[in-house]
Amino acid sequence: MLQDLILANRSYRSYDMTQPIPHEVLLAALEAARFSPSSVNLQPLRFRLIEGEEACAAFLPLTGWARNLPNIQLPPAGHAPTAYIVICQDLTVAPNPTRFNRDVGIVAQSMLLAAVEAGYGGCMIGNFRAEAVAEQLQLDPQRYLPQLVVALGKPDEEIHLVDLPADGKTNYYRDEENRHFVPKRRLQDLII
């Protein structure tokens, strides 16, 4: 059911590297992106897959994780993603770098839901070094603008959704057993 998938689709930051996400699952994720809505149906987004131990190890340092938890190393050593999808805008289709940000979010969520349905998971990474990414992936800077990274793998951590605390803080946090808690606003507080 869709709601179950949405609930299971958390931002995972620790992965079982002995179970790399299969290439077919990445293709299923791209199919989910392909059929997602696009403003004026321009479909300006393109995707670079990063797979394999070596490529993933080289890519990890370009990504930033869990700004709310600066004292915890995430992903932990030995628990890194086993693939990444870099969502790029093809500037020859649409030169405005911000107009299609909504398309980016939509395809990212579609891809993550497809991965979760297949028993995997991931995390959107907006905190990445775009120039370094373009350079490492040898992307033509005139053409492909990296907009968002989706990290993927077999999650091996526990994440719990909780109501916002009384102080109203939205920061996610971890307990001493390294369980991750994500406060979400209550339904009645969302409706204007």
Ligand SMILES: Cc1cc2nc3c(=O)[nH]c(=O)nc-3n(C[C@H](O)[C@H](O)[C@H](O)COP(=O)(O)O)c2cc1C
């Ligand atoms: C557009 C976007 C960019 C994000 N970028 C990062 C990031 O750079 N690093 C990170 O660790 N998490 C990132 N996240 C994950 C959020 O921190 C996460 O969605 C939030 O803590 C709520 O957790 P949940 O996804 O499990 O509901 C991003 C999420 C979104 C939607």
